Amino acid sequence: MLLPSDLLSGMPGAKSPLFAGRLAAYGDRTALLTADADAELSYRELAEKVARMAARLGTHRRLVLLAGANTVDALVTYLAALAAGHPVLLVPGDNDEAVKSLTAAYDPDVVVRADRSGQWQLDERRVLSAHELHPDLALLLSTSGSTGSPKLVRLSYANLQANAESIATYLDIREADRAATTLPLHYCYGLSVINSHLLRGATLILTDLSVADDGFWDLFRAARGTTFAAVPYTFDLLDRTGFAELRLPHLRYITQAGGRLAPDRVSHYAELGRRNGWDLYVMYGQTEATARMAYLPPHLAATHPEAIGVPIPGGSFHLEPHPDWLGQDTGELVYSGPNVMLGYAEHPSDLALGRTTHELHTGDIARRTPDGLYEIVGRSSHFAKILGLRIAPERVEALLHRHGFSALCAGADDTLVVAVAAASGDTDPGRVRRIVTGECGLPSRAVAVHLLPELPRLPTGKPDYQAVRKLGSAPTSTPGGQPSGTSDLCRLYAEILDRTDVTEDSSFVSLGGDSLSYVEMSLNLERTLGHLPPDWHTRPIRTLHRPEPTQPAPHKGSRRHTLETGIALRAAAIVLIVGSHIHVFYVKGGAHLLLAVAGYNLARFHLTPSAERRERVRHGLRSIARIVLPSLAWIALVLPLTDDYGLTNLLLLHSVLGPHDSDTAMHFWFIEALTYILLAAVALLSLRIVDRAERRFPFALPMTIAALGLITRYDLLGLRDRIHIPSAAVVFWLFALGWAAAKADTTRQRVLVTAAAVATIPGFFPGEPFRDAVITAGFVLLLWVHNLPSLGPVNTVAGVLASSSLYIYLTHWQIYPLIDDLSGWLALLASLLFGIGYAAVANRAMRQLSGLRAPRQRRGAETE
Structure with a gap:
């Protein structure tokens, strides 16, 4: 042998x-x-x-x-x-x-x-x-x-x-x-x-x-x-x-x-x-x-x-x-x-x-x-070590020279600083950055390009590399470090998310995108790219590609469209909610389904493994602000005009302080419940021990929370006979199930979440089995079907409805009573259109508020 x-x-x-x-x-x-x-x-x-x-x-x-x-x-x-x-x-x-x-x-x-x-x-x-x-x-x-x-x-x-x-x-x-x-x-x-x-x-x-x-x-x-x-x-x-x-x-x-x-x-x-x-x-x-x-x-x-x-x-x-x-x-x-x-x-x-x-x-x-x-106390001018990669600035200079640029390069901390002589005035920093990153394997954020009237020199005429290094602490050639002439995708992200720091390595999630901006972003991307990868929200922008210009454009009527299930459910739910309130039809359960979708979106957009704990909390609070501030503004506007609401509504505390015998004061229960649940989730995740548990057990943690929610769902402690229980405490198990659905990576986990939903949703509304069925069916669809076949115009309408759903819910209470005596269907249409208009106003106001905060944040950063 x-x-x-x-x-x-x-x-x-x-x-x-x-x-x-x-x-x-x-x-x-x-x-x-x-x-x-x-x-x-x-x-x-x-x-x-x-x-x-x-x-x-x-x-x-x-x-x-x-x-x-x-x-x-x-x-x-x-x-x-x-x-x-x-x-x-x-x-x-x-x-x-x-x-x-x-x-x-x-x-x-x-x-x-x-x-x-x-x-x-x-x-x-x-x-x-x-x-x-x-x-x-x-x-x-x-x-x-x-x-x-x-x-x-x-x-x-x-x-x-x-x-x-x-x-x-x-x-x-x-x-x-x-x-x-x-x-x-x-x-x-x-x-x-x-x-x-x-x-x-x-x-x-x-x-x-x-x-x-x-x-x-x-x-x-x-x-x-x-x-x-x-x-x-x-x-x-x-x-x-x-x-x-x-x-x-x-x-x-x-x-x-x-x-x-x-x-x-x-x-x-x-x-x-x-x-x-x-x-x-x-x-x-x-x-x-x-x-x-x-x-x-x-x-x-x-x-x-x-x-x-x-x-x-x-x-x-x-x-x-x-x-x-x-x-x-x-x-x-x-x-x-x-x-x-x-x-x-x-x-x-x-x-x-x-x-x-x-x-x-x-x-x-x-x-x-x-x-x-x-x-080690420094680097020789012959080399720079950027993010662990050994870079020869002279080779980068020679590379740029071959592309027609006169440049000096030096390493500063974890950044390769590139000073370029803008002799003709039309030099594109974006092109310079792409050339350098393509050769060196560095991410875009690690290459700072500066356009200068002329390159810095010592009195002897030799390059002044010390001056180049000092540029590393100066702003780059364009706002937020984003090079001029970069892809329209970066500009699209910057516009929709109100960010000035978008680079080709940014993703929707890393830029703080949430469920309200997700719909607008996804529909714009599909129109731009011609397709939408399932994980686009976590992918760097540089990995999202348009169709090759050399390929013939598809026939206008031949392109197959799909609509993400989460967007479809949000659009359908808000129509069902408003239509049922007006009584043009009676299909209830949409609001509770939206709570499950909210949990699903929290996990998708904020609980990514790469996001640090503070970043998760910051993005979560930003999402809550986008719910609370427009809600407070609208309630403050209508409060003097009606007897339906009181101070507890303005403070979003009605479900806690009452009065609990008012049907009209309950109009905003969903806004309050969603706010309370999100605040509790963000507070929980701000704890280091919970943050670590979520990263180690991303599926088990929300399932555990959902299980705890069954205590109030079924009132196992008999609290309802003694105290008033806010809606948020009763329904948060649905939010947790949506969270778990987003983290269910295997068939076994999806089956487990499905079983939990099918076992716990029925009976939540006694005597209304159809309402329970609507919630269950929507949840199962969200869990098992990522995209639905659709048409281009349907996508546009669904996208607008979904992105405006919160604001439609908020405002429809005051709009439809003005018209429903004339026509219920006309009242439905008016409520939807008004809510869409208020969404546009609210989003613009939030963007302006974000713009006012940005200079203060930059000034604070400069003093650190």
């Missing part, structure tokens, strides 16, 4: 790193754990898979392009190529453009990637390599910030082995350790976790789940995870998921790299680790050093949170004087060690090169402290 080591014999990978070639040595120890059916793989089984894949790759050395992913297939292919001596060009598997770009640039001999169905495909483009491959070449990785660019880092087998050994040494990785793959395989930091743990016979918890996913922590606990890797943004996610309260009994340490973590955050997590029995390793590295160059010993994290620490075992630093950074023990940080890359590749012919780099100029300015620690 052939062993895996026998299968690999004769392969050209004699130089392959130990972690790839000697897997079978760890026998039946667990190598991989996944959440799939085939949940566990021993080292012996992994070695057999690697050997079989190595045999498929063959004995003739070839360039293998691998579309990386945190899957067993991708990992096996990576290890097999290394073990068999085939250089690997590792690219992000979730970036089709990068795969296409690098395939075209380097013409790999073999391409391995998942097809659209998720099945892994090995495309052998030729039997023998078309390239001259240096014997030491093992791995090609994109430099930070250049994913898809032809510029690659050339790493050797010795680089990979040396870095894996260093990391395993200073982290004291043990066979009992179990590391979760929280970072992508194609990212050098994520790859180093895999290499170093396989080197020591430890276990990998192979997953592509984010730490923000509940399923990640279930898997981590079940697998008895001991460690995971984090970049700065990971800690923001950990804060939002309530990490401090998680019970992780096996967690031994957390590593951090991928950009500077603020010292106060280092101190905070170091102290949290100390209390809970785990360590925090702050690390420093670059792709050009395979992964790591320095680490901060955990016992120093709390006292020296600003330091990157000491060189890794086998490596060393020295400081080279820099003219812009004078001072003792300060200069550009230069690293030497066996993990320094062979050099760069920018063309397939470079794959034949041996070592061209012997030490690594990091571009960081550092100082050496008296106790021997290194601390």
Whole structure:
């Protein structure tokens, strides 16, 4: 019987790193754990898979392009190529453009990637390599910030082995350790976790789940995870998921790299680790050093949170004087060690090169402290590190020059500042930003473009980069940082949502959109785009595309229209409410159905995982204000003109203070109930413990609230015989069910919500089964059917009705009595039209109020 080591014999990978070639040595120890059916793989089984894949790759050395992913297939292919001596060009598997770009640039001999169905495909483009491959070449990785660019880092087998050994040494990785793959395989930091743990016979918890996913922590606990890797943004996610309260009994340490973590955050997590029995390793590295160059010993994290620490075992630093950074023990940080890359590749012919780099100029300015620690104090003018991505401003300047712009670039905090000479007066900052973001992989918000009459210069005539950096704190060329000439979509969002800070990375939800603006936004988008993705409200604007102008426009009558169910229900409900009050027909239940829709919309627009707790509260209060202020204004207007209402109505307190024997004073019960419920929901979510619970249990929390609501729904405590119970307390279970419906991601959860609705809604109105049926049917439709077939004119009418529904409800009490003696149907039409008109007036007033607040907010921000 052939062993895996026998299968690999004769392969050209004699130089392959130990972690790839000697897997079978760890026998039946667990190598991989996944959440799939085939949940566990021993080292012996992994070695057999690697050997079989190595045999498929063959004995003739070839360039293998691998579309990386945190899957067993991708990992096996990576290890097999290394073990068999085939250089690997590792690219992000979730970036089709990068795969296409690098395939075209380097013409790999073999391409391995998942097809659209998720099945892994090995495309052998030729039997023998078309390239001259240096014997030491093992791995090609994109430099930070250049994913898809032809510029690659050339790493050797010795680089990979040396870095894996260093990391395993200073982290004291043990066979009992179990590391979760929280970072992508194609990212050098994520790859180093895999290499170093396989080197020591430890276990990998192979997953592509984010730490923000509940399923990640279930898997981590079940697998008895001991460690995971984090970049700065990971800690923001950990804060939002309530990490401090998680019970992780096996967690031994957390590593951090991928950009500077603020010292106060280092101190905070170091102290949290100390209390809970785990360590925090702050690390420093670059792709050009395979992964790591320095680490901060955990016992120093709390006292020296600003330091990157000491060189890794086998490596060393020295400081080279820099003219812009004078001072003792300060200069550009230069690293030497066996993990320094062979050099760069920018063309397939470079794959034949041996070592061209012997030490690594990091571009960081550092100082050496008296106790021997290194601390980064700035950046050389040659580089900028923006959001963890290493950017060469000179390359950006050259890029812009090729596009006809004269520019200077410099890094300022987490922003790339681009100063452009507006020589002709028609320079488009939006085009400049798109060119830069497209090349560097930065989000739009991280690129500040400034149009200047002329570029800043020193008296010597040299560029004044210090002046360029200072522009980073100045306003950009157009209001809100939005470049002129950007897509009409950004302008549409800005107009409807009254925001001046719209960028291509904004989304409807991130901009504070709510149910009142959702309808107008969705209908405008459908008209603009010709289609509407189901998740458009959470997607960045840049991902929403118009039809290609080269494609023929569809025939006017051939385009299929759909109407979102939530919008259709809001439009239908308000018509049913007003028509039933006028008695032109009798189909009641619309108001209670709207409460369920309100809960559904709260969850969709405000309870997204990416929104921070304060942001959720702020957006929630803004939505409440858009309900309360127009309501108070209208009630104040009609109060002197009728005896139907009193002061308690004006204060929206009638359902609490009464009088409870007045039929007319009850007109605004729905406004009051909705306001109370929203205030309670926002107050609840403002609590840190509830916010964390919602993120961990997004479906279970509203279902629990709905269950609690059944106490008042069925009056289980017998309170109605003793005290008056406001409507909000009786009906909030419907709101919670709507909330749960929006968070029901699986069929099982939808069935559970449906069962809860079908079980609890009937009987709410004794003797009115049809009313109960209307509410139940509407709720089930909302839960199971996302879109309804429709017509263009119907969409327009439904959209106007839905977006004005609150205001129609508010005003119809005073409008229809003026006309219903003449014609009930005419009274219905007049009530709808008047409410639509009041909605337009109220929305304009709210926008003006928002505009008055904005200058004060900006002035406040300037003083912070």
